[in-house]
Amino acid sequence: MSDIAKNPDRSFVRTENIPEAPPPISTAGVAGWMRANLFSSPANTALTLLTFYLLYLVVPPLFEWAFIDSLLEGESNKDCRGIEGACWVLIPKRFGQYIYGFYPEPERWRVNLTFILFCLNLLPVLSDRVPGRTFAALFLVFGFPIVAFVLLHGAFGLESVPTHKWGGLTLTLVFASVAILFSLPIGVLLALGRRSEMPVIRTICIAFIELWRSVPLITVLFMASFMLPLFTPEGVNANELLRALIGFIMFASAYMAEVVRGGLQALPKGQTEAAMALGLNYWKSMQLIILPQALKIVIPGIVNTFIALFKDTALVSIIGLFDLLLVARSAVTDPKWLGLEHESYIFAALIYFIFCFSMSRYSLWLERKLDTGHRN
């Protein structure tokens, strides 16, 4: 005041910014987040309270059931008498069977090794931080199945473990990974074939896709498993697991083909024309221009199909292949473990969840990474 009074022609100009004040307490931190996300309107507040109440009703008893009142060590279901919570006793006793089925114990390292090699092989395919993607992808489809077969089934001096001894998570993973690995390339070829201008190829592809899509998977498995041997002379039976696997791959490929076709159709015709204008031939234009874009668009669809496939493997239990689900079911028919259905099924569900959820998270990550402006 006095300054201005002394120099009336000097205007008031601030030379530095006012330091940023913290946001009002009601919009910052935990309180702010809660206010914005949980209590933003009376209706939302009511819903939030209701949800919390429901969680309160469900979670503590569930937690108590699963962890506090539960029993982890025991010899048989007799130990469960008087236990109010979960009786997990059969899980540690049968863990090996859940994971490996009837695979002989001294040979189980082979399953582990196959799994580790599979993961190592998968790493460069899934992430671009590891080099060698093309080679790894080719090896995964053409080389790895042979390695896995030698390791799991046995050859070159490894003791032979016939496929009827495979089971549990091992069998589920064999089914899921083989179906996933083969269905994608076959599905891409089928999708291209269906859009081909060559009538014979187009007709064959359409017939194949429509045929496999119009029969239920159970029927396919049933046919492969029991009807096929009726038509072949005795002693010429192909391996049962292989028959079911081929049926499974055919079925999966047909679905995959339609997912991929969706991506191909979403691309404007200009892309193909531009590729042709550049002088690229059909395969080059597909490989460099069309498929990379088309596949990127349908990542959610592809992963959706993968997850569905993974869960569909549970259907092989109806043809008596001892997958994870059947192991879980038969475990509780052992006189020792009678009546522990909840525990056995929950354990199996947990394993399924871990695998399906990881696939789903990976696909989200991949979508974000490849995002080049298509997302709205």
Place this chain on the structure above:
Amino acid sequence: MKKHLFTVVCAFAAVAVIASAVFAASPTLETVKKRGNLICGVNTGLTGFSAPDDKGVWRGFDVDYCRGISAAIFGNPDKVTYKPLTGKTRFPALQSGEIDVLSRNTTWTFKRDVNLGFEFVGVLYYDGQGFIARKSLGVKSAKELGGASICIQTGTTTELNLADFFRSNKMKFKSVVVEDAAEARQNYAANRCDAYTTDRSGLAAQRSVPKNPADHVILPEIISKEPLGPVVRHGDNVWGDIARWVRNALIVAEELGITSKNVDAMKKSSNPEIKRMLGQEGDFGSMLGLPKDWAYNVIKGVGNYSEIYERHIGPKTAVGLARGYNQLWTKGGILYSPPFR
């Protein structure tokens, strides 16, 4: 094209038929011997009858019958590959030759025996549909169940039997339809039905489930006949004979007091039937295409009928079934076998 395919299939079928006709006594036995093991169809999991144990070894009443056949053929009860089958897949599996013998708690009925082209080689276990009810209900007989709600598995013959039973006794009931045994158990445990009906062997397993088994009572009535037994395909009678006489050997062994423990001593017995059976006299084995001491191997390997029964479903096991009908005919049951003569 279609016609060609059909011709090819027919030709294959014809070749298969001719090939099987020119083989020696039993083509199935030849196949089994060449393969080195018996493929036996069993239940994917039925308490006491067939279930894998913690080590992954199949155990149970039906399983031991398979082991018996294996012992008869190979002298070793463990040369069996088990093929777990569901109710739906068991018959196609047998028809298509995927399995050599079906030992999976299968009820012997007219249609299965005649229409499906199978041969039931005998009854291994006489089952029947019964009821389990809560003790607090105060019911002593199934005839007092009028107005009760009853848990029942859908799509089984038990559903029909139940309706018939209540109609013929002029009673009403409320059915609580469930999908499988585990679900029935849950419903019954949660008080959604007063009683639960299925085969009595299943009821016993139900009652042995941990929480207070003494609160439940199995009612005395049996409302249907469920003779369970092993099955083979039509068309290989010698193989059928092998399966039949393995079953008979188990029963006759109990009758004659031969057990897995005393079978060696019994070889010196002077009883002519024991001598014939254990291969000391006559040559019953070669008539079946089996070794002379086949029945000795069966009993040595798996024991007699009573031993198998007590091991898996008898009163001392978790299933806890009394012998009942499945007692020898000499002891008040209906278990009977033709003699070894």
